[in-house]
Amino acid sequence: MPKPKPDSENKIHSDNICFSFAYTLNKCVEVNNKNFYFTNQVPKDEIRKYRTIIENSLRVWSSKTIRGLESDQDCYPVKKDKINETRNNIAKVFQKVGYPTTWIEQNIKDPDIYKFKISKQIRIFGIVERNLVYILLYDIWHLINKDKKKNFPLPSKPSCTWCLKSCD
Numbered sequence: 001m002p003k004p005k006p007d008s009e010n011k012i013h014s015d016n017i018c019f020s021f022a023y024t025l026n027k028c029v030e031v032n033n034k035n036f037y038f039t040n041q042v043p044k045d046e047i048r049k050y051r052t053i054i055e056n057s058l059r060v061w062s063s064k065t066i067r068g069l070e071s072d073q074d075c076y077p078v079k080k081d082k083i084n085e086t087r088n089n090i091a092k093v094f095q096k097v098g099y100p101t102t103w104i105e106q107n108i109k110d111p112d113i114y115k116f117k118i119s120k121q122i123r124i125f126g127i128v129e130r131n132l133v134y135i136l137l138y139d140i141w142h143l144i145n146k147d148k149k150k151n152f153p154l155p156s157k158p159s160c161t162w163c164l165k166s167c168d
Helices: 044-061 066-071 083-096 101-109
Strands: 018-020 030-032 037-039 075-077 113-117 123-129 132-139
Touching (some): 037 083, 113 132
Antiparallel strands (some): 113 123
């Protein structure tokens, strides 16, 4: 019979990241304003691929700290010159699906927003409070802060897959 590991190896470190989906965008949305476009839809045949990539990243990250992710350049606070634009764009998305203005003011317009780089294409925006990350939304197509260097083609036949949970 194998020996049990010492308690120090069995414990989850209290400063490791925990992820909360309490604030996560919970609907499909397409926002098409004057200078802003956002969609959280992906092609149905790519749901498994994106879901696997995201879940693997969250699993690996859960054994790290925010500082560790920052030093690995996997996450960082949105830069000061982009924070207002970022908050406003995320607020537009949440407004479109009917979140109350007071909720948006408290949870998007007030706190610092962090950007998490999952892959070259996939990123997440969220709020960090100590070791807790409140995931706001998945930005598969880099639309929240459009980057001219990273122009990912939008899907021609998107499906309503806001949470990337359903594979069937």
